[in-house]
Amino acid sequence: MDAGTALPSLAAKTNEAAARRPFSLAARAALTTGLVLAAFLGAIGWTLSRTYAAGELNKLQDRLHDYTITYIAGTDPRRDGTPILPDSPPDPMFAIPGSGLYAVVLGENGFHWESSSALQRDFSFLHPLQPGQQQFIGPVDTELGRLYYYSFGVALDVPDRAPVHLTFTVAQTEEELESNMAVYRRSLVGWLATLGVMLIVLQLLLLRWSLTPLRKVASDMSRVERGNSDHLDSQYPAELTGLTERINAFIESEREQRTRYRNTLADLAHSLKTPLAVMRSQVESSSDLPGATRTPILDQVRRMDELVAYQLARAATTGRxxxxxxxxxxxxxxxxxxxxxxxxxxxxxxxxxxxxxxxxxxxxxxxxxxxxxxxxxxxxxxxxxxxxxxxxxxxxxxxxxxxxxxxxxxxxxxxxxxxxxxxxxxxxxxxxxxxxxxxxxxxxxxxxxxxxxxxxxxxxxxxxxxxxxxxxxxx
Structure with missing residues (x-):
């Protein structure tokens, strides 16, 4: 037998227990808070982004509507019914070819007018509207890119002639809208990330403060285990008072039981030792017993004395x-x-x-x-x-x-x-x-x-x- 393996080692069991150790309360709370906070800030970001997008789309519709009304207000018909469009556009971008802001007017008898920015561009996807009819559509995939456009149907009065039906359309590419959205999203993500980090740090500080009493209990327990204190003697919150009182009661009960056990063993040792000593003395001093009988009796008494000494010493061992x-x-x-x-x-x-x-x-x-x-x-x-x-x-x-x-x-x-x-x-x-x-x-x-x-x-x-x-x- 190898003496080095006389008693089993606990290293394997200890490593296995450490591997199965669950997350700490602080780790659980931090993980839960992080997930909830990420979901909450994500929902807020999505909502704000959708709200901003809706607001930007409404602003685009209002701007295109205003451009259309400006064109309508500056248009006059000739006596023959031919419309005369204003020379000055409501925005300089209408005068720059391919600027992304376009104006188109459709009329009867094949009438077609385009702003300088829309020259040589394909607007075959537009259709005339009835007077008073209006629509805002987009984004639409075209050769010009993805467009939003606003159309309004009007009827211009001409003296001694039937009204002239025209459809005014103002279109704009989505680049400006997407650019504004991208800037807003970057700003929103930055602020939400900063807010999230601040909230996580604040939560960790609050969590550390909240768990201070538990760390105090663990520290006091370590002091008791090391023998530096007899019991948990700190002041704890009401939620932990019942626990710490029961721990103190358990410690006191264990010590009292150990003391009673040792005292009982001492009494038992005294009770057994005395009769054995009397028996040995009587046998040794008795002249009536022959030597052949006395020696076996003394051997048995000695063995009983050794057995009692061993078992009492073994039972008195307290252990870890x-x-x-x-x-x-x-x-x-x-x-x-x-x-x-x-x-x-x-x-x-x-x-x-x-x-x-x-x-x-x-x-x-x-x-x-x-x-x-x-x-x-x-x-x-x-x-x-x-x-x-x-x-x-x-x-x-x-x-x-x-x-x-x-x-x-x-x-x-x-x-x-x-x-x-x-x-x-x-x-x-x-x-x-x-x-x-x-x-x-x-x-x-x-x-x-x-x-x-x-x-x-x-x-x-x-x-x-x-x-x-x-x-x-x-x-």
Whole structure:
């Protein structure tokens, strides 16, 4: 068995969860607002563009109508009924050939008159109108391009003759109308785009301000998780008060339950240990029991005592907690080593530290003492003269609390790879001649597993003995 795979890694699950992470509230609101705003401004732009186009078309019709009336007012018939058109046009563009503004008059008996701008142009698509009849048509595809034209039918009175029927037509290409529309559209798009950007920025600022209480809740939760605060203590809006009160109640309930659990286990330990101690004392002091009977009973009592010690230590392991205080490591490591140096004073073991400044364990203090104490005791037990404790923090972006890397090395005989799995089993000792219950490393495994960590056993590159390494992931 590869010691590096003793406990499963959570990297794959973490990456999968991150890939499925939904949009944030801010992203959802910004996306929704952007889509709604784009649709709204688009509808406004389309409406304004259509309104402007209708207004420009009405203005064109009125202008062509006015030109037509001007031509009609300046026209007089001769005695023979031949109409005389005015010499001065209402607009200089009528005198420029191909200017795009044309005037045409149709009359009876093949009468046809064109302004200078319309000479040599084809206006065969025009038709005479009855007196009083008028029409505005366009755009019409012609050889001159797309035209809008206004026609008006009149009857001019001639003394002692029948009225002269004429149809006055003024036409204009759509170039001017389209040019005005293009200028208006560019201006409209520019202003609407500027307005849209301003509204989006304003919306983002309002959204950021509106979500400030939620960010405050997240920040306070991170402080609680890191152990910098006992509960959420900020003032929140009424909509979040119920949520934060329930979170505080949950935090308090979790801590109270954990305390009651530990107290119950302590009472249970005392209740079981005392009867076992009495039983052992009675059996050892009894003179009525022969040795052949006393020894098996004492062995069973010892095994019961070891089993109770292991199960209580395993049950007392709290494991990874959402709301845990940071437990400094350096001070507790010094206390443990001082105690072990007294116990193993005869071996004259030197324990060195390589502990990162500010290194802390995010969990129960009892779990840290049990984890580090068992590893250090194992190192003192097997070491020749040297033990090394290395502690480093493991930072990871996106995680509120860092992970922990802890290893204990010694200069003892070490552990062969084929014996690692056996040594990590409960109740097994590396050397039966060495005093101990053989449950320390098994307890270490349970604690590491409870914190979703990983325990590996290999050779110390510096001392040549065993190296026990524990890696706890960031949370």
């Amino acid at each position: 907690q959402t709301f845990a205080s940071a437990v400094p490591i350096a001070g507790h490591a010094e206390d443990l080593v001082q105690s072990l140096e007294k116990v193993y004073a005869a071996k004259n073991v030197l324990c060195e530290f390589d502990i990162e400044d500010g290194a802390a364990f995010y969990g129960e203090q009892g779990d840290l003492l049990e984890l580090m104490g068992n590893l250090l005791e194992n190192g003192f037990k097997w070491a020749g003269h040297h033990v090394l404790l290395v502690v480093q923090m493991r930072q990871q972006s996106g995680r509120s609390r860092p992970g922990l890397s802890l290893s204990v090395e010694d200069d003892g005989p070490g552990i062969d790879e084929d014996k690692v799995e056996k040594v990590l089993q409960r109740g097994v000792r590396g050397d039966e001649r060495v005093k101990g219950h053989g449950i320390g490393l098994s307890i270490v495994q349970d604690i590491v597993r409870a914190y979703n960590g990983e325990l590996t056993v290999d050779r110390s590159p510096e001392f040549g003995g065993a190296r026990f390494s524990v890696v706890l992931p960031p949370t």
